[in-house]
Amino acid sequence: MTGVAIVGAAECDLGSTGKSTLTLQTQAVTRALADAGLTLADVDGLATTGVSRFSTTQLAEYLGLEPRWVDSTFVGGSAAEMMVARATQAIEAGQVSTVVISFASNQRSARSRSLGGVVEEHTPEAQFETPYGPLYPLSYYAMAAQQYFHRYGGTREKLAEIAVAAREWALLNPAAFRYGAGPLTVDDVLAAPMVSSPLTVADCCLVTDGGGAVVLTALDRARDLRHPPVRVLGYGERSTNTSMTAVEDLTVTGARESGREAFARAGITPADVDVLEVYDSFTITAALSIEALGFCGPGEVLDLVQDGRIRPGGGLALNTSGGGLSYCHPGQFGVLLLVEAVRQLRGEAGARQVPDARVAVAHGTGGILSTHATVVLGVRR
Amino acid sequence: MNVPPPDDVTAGWWDATREHRYTLQTCGSCGHVQHPPRALCTACSSTVDLGFVGASGGGVVDAFTVVHRAPAPGVAVPYTIARIRLAEGPIVLSTLDGEDWRIGAPVRVGWLDLDDGRALPVFHR
Numbered sequence: 001m002t003g004v005a006i007v008g009a010a011e012c013d014l015g016s017t018g019k020s021t022l023t024l025q026t027q028a029v030t031r032a033l034a035d036a037g038l039t040l041a042d043v044d045g046l047a048t049t050g051v052s053r054f055s056t057t058q059l060a061e062y063l064g065l066e067p068r069w070v071d072s073t074f075v076g077g078s079a080a081e082m083m084v085a086r087a088t089q090a091i092e093a094g095q096v097s098t099v100v101i102s103f104a105s106n107q108r109s110a111r112s113r114s115l116g117g118v119v120e121e122h123t124p125e126a127q128f129e130t131p132y133g134p135l136y137p138l139s140y141y142a143m144a145a146q147q148y149f150h151r152y153g154g155t156r157e158k159l160a161e162i163a164v165a166a167r168e169w170a171l172l173n174p175a176a177f178r179y180g181a182g183p184l185t186v187d188d189v190l191a192a193p194m195v196s197s198p199l200t201v202a203d204c205c206l207v208t209d210g211g212g213a214v215v216l217t218a219l220d221r222a223r224d225l226r227h228p229p230v231r232v233l234g235y236g237e238r239s240t241n242t243s244m245t246a247v248e249d250l251t252v253t254g255a256r257e258s259g260r261e262a263f264a265r266a267g268i269t270p271a272d273v274d275v276l277e278v279y280d281s282f283t284i285t286a287a288l289s290i291e292a293l294g295f296c297g298p299g300e301v302l303d304l305v306q307d308g309r310i311r312p313g314g315g316l317a318l319n320t321s322g323g324g325l326s327y328c329h330p331g332q333f334g335v336l337l338l339v340e341a342v343r344q345l346r347g348e349a350g351a352r353q354v355p356d357a358r359v360a361v362a363h364g365t366g367g368i369l370s371t372h373a374t375v376v377l378g379v380r381r
Numbered sequence: 382m383n384v385p386p387p388d389d390v391t392a393g394w395w396d397a398t399r400e401h402r403y404t405l406q407t408c409g410s411c412g413h414v415q416h417p418p419r420a421l422c423t424a425c426s427s428t429v430d431l432g433f434v435g436a437s438g439g440g441v442v443d444a445f446t447v448v449h450r451a452p453a454p455g456v457a458v459p460y461t462i463a464r465i466r467l468a469e470g471p472i473v474l475s476t477l478d479g480e481d482w483r484i485g486a487p488v489r490v491g492w493l494d495l496d497d498g499r500a501l502p503v504f505h506r
C-alpha cells in the first residue's frame with residue numbers, strides 16, 4: 001500500500017498515424033493531463049524512454065519543462081511499470097509532486113522495426129550469439145515455448161488460445177487495431193506463416209504506432225482531481241538477462257519474484273485480482289508471465305487459459321484492451337497496460353468493462369524475458 | 382560472416398579457435414566455469430586467475446527453434462538455432478544442421494573457419 005495514485009491516463013493516436021514520435025508523445029502527455037484535470041504547469045516530474053539518448057531531458061525541453069525529477073530507466077517493455085515504482089517513491093519522499101510517465105513511437109509509419117533486432121558490437125552477445133542469426137527477440141521466446149512444451153506437454157493449439165482471446169477483447173475495443181477484423185480461430189493461428197518455430201505470425205504482437213501516458217500524484221492531492229484516484233498498492237521488479245544463454249530454465253521468468261514482491265507490498269494474492277494486464281509481445285510471453293505471477297501452478301497455464309476462461313465474460317479478465325496481439329503494439333507496450341488498468345478500475349471501459357473491477361495488475365516484460373515489473377492498482381468502490 | 386573482433390577479455394578464447402580448440406573460461410580460485418568470458422568470476426568475484434581451459438566440446442540441446450524469416454536481407458532460411466548445454470555446465474548458442482531436432486539430443490562441436498583465421502564453433506550431431 002502506498003500514498004500515491006494514478007490520476008490521469010490516456011492514449012495518443014494509435015495504428016498507422018504518419019506522425020512523428022514527439023507529436024505522439026505530446027498527445028499522450030497533454031491528453032493524460034487533461035484527463036486528470038491538470039496542465040503542464042502542474043508537472044514537476046517526467047519519465048519516458050525511446051525519444052533519444054537523453055530521452056526524458058529531450059521530451060522535457062520539447063514540452064517546455066525543467067523537471068525537478070526525471071527517470072529514463074531503459075529496460076524495454078517493463079519500463080513504465082518500473083517508472084511507477086520510482087515515481088511513487090519520489091513522491092512519497094517529497095522530491096516531486098506530480099509525475100507524468102509516457103511512451104510513444106511511430107514504428108509502423110517509420111518502418112523502423114527489424115527482425116534481427118539492434119546489435120551493439122561491444123557487447124558479448126555480438127561476439128557469441130549474433131553470428132548464429134537468431135531473430136531478436138523472437139527466437140528466444142520461441143525457444144522458451146519449445147522448452148515449455150517439452151517439459152509440460154503443452155501444444156501450439158493450447159498456446160494459440162491466448163491470441164484468440166486477445167482478438168475477442170479487441171473486437172470490443174474501438175481503439176484496437178484489429179477492431180472490426182472479425183474473430184481469430186485456433187486454426188488461423190496454426191495456419192499463419194511460421195516465423196520461428198513453434199511461433200507463427202499470429203503468435204506475435206502487432207507492429208503499430210501508438211503510446212500513452214499516466215499521471216501520478218500524492219493521494220491527498222488526488223482526491224481533489226477529476227476522477228476517483230487509482231491507488232498504487234504495490235510494485236516489484238526483476239532484471240535477469242540480456243543474452244539468450246544466461247538463464248538456466250526458460251520456463252520460469254523474473255515475473256515470479258517481481259509479482260511476489262508486488263503482491264506482498266499490496267497485501268493481496270492473485271485470487272484478489274479482478275483485471276490482469278500482462279505484456280503479450282508473444283503468446284508465450286503472456287503464458288509464462290501468468291504462470292510466474294502465481295495465477296496457476298508450474299505447467300498449468302495452458303490449461304488455465306482454455307474453455308473461454310480468458311475471453312470476455314470468462315473467469316480471468318486478461319488483456320482487456322486486446323493487448324499487444326490485437327490492440328496496439330508500439331514497442332514498450334508497458335504504459336498501455338497501465339492505461340487500460342486505470343480505465344477498468346474507473347469503470348470507463350465500455351463494452352469490454354469487467355464488472356465491479358477493484359484490483360488490477362499491470363505486468364511489463366522487456367527484451368528477451370530480460371526485465372519484469374509488476375504494478376498493483378486499486379480503487380475503493 | 383561478420384563476427385566482431387575480440388576484446389581484451391575474449392582474445393584468448395578466440396585465439397584457441399584458430400587451432401580448433403574449444404575452451405571455457407575457468408576460475409583458478411574457485412573452479413567456476415563460465416561463458417562468455419568476463420573480467421571477473423561471477424561465482425567468487427575473483428578478477429585474477431581467470432584462464433582458458435580446454436573443454437570436452439560435447440553437450441546436449443537445451444532448446445531450439447527453426448527460423449523461417451531472415452533476420453537480415455540475403456540470409457537463407459530456414460535454419461535451426463539452439464541453446465546447447467555444455468558438459469561443463471555453461472549454455473551457449475549455436476546453429477544446428479537440419480530441422481529434425483529434439484531437446485536432450487547429444488551434440489559435438491565443429492568449426493566454421495572465418496576469413497580472419499578465427500573459427501566459429503558450430504555444434505552438430
Ligand SMILES: [Zn+2]
Nearest residue numbers: 408411422425
Ligand atoms: Zn571464482
